[in-house]
Amino acid sequence: MNKTKRKRLERRGWKVGDASEFLGLSPAETQYLELKMELGRGLRDRRQARDLTQADLAQRLGSSQSRIAKMEAGDPSVSIDLQIRSLLSLGATRRELARVIAASARLKAA
Secondary structure, eight states: OOHHHHHHHHHTTOOOOOHHHHHTOOHHHHHHHHHHHHHHHHHHHHHHHTTOOHHHHHHHHTSOHHHHHHHHHTOTTSOHHHHHHHHHHTTOOHHHHHHHHHHHHHHHHO
16 A cells, blocks of 8 residues: 555555454464465466366365365465475475575565
């Protein structure tokens, strides 16, 4: 949000913050959610780079299209373990997983 809009909202009595503040998340919880989101984006990017649909990937993993959609969205019902195993099944290396994790850490620092 740009500074002008933020100041205008604050003058009108609105409190401007982020999702972590709104939900009362601890720093660890925030980092965990950001990591799940980055893993989901990494999964979506790798799947699309291989020209696979969510249904194609689901078939390869023995899962469902809706489960793939949840993995890509970082849904709370999906474990990080499943996201990582799915990335590995698409050929992701440890180095690539490390980049995804590092990207999540950069988001926190920004």
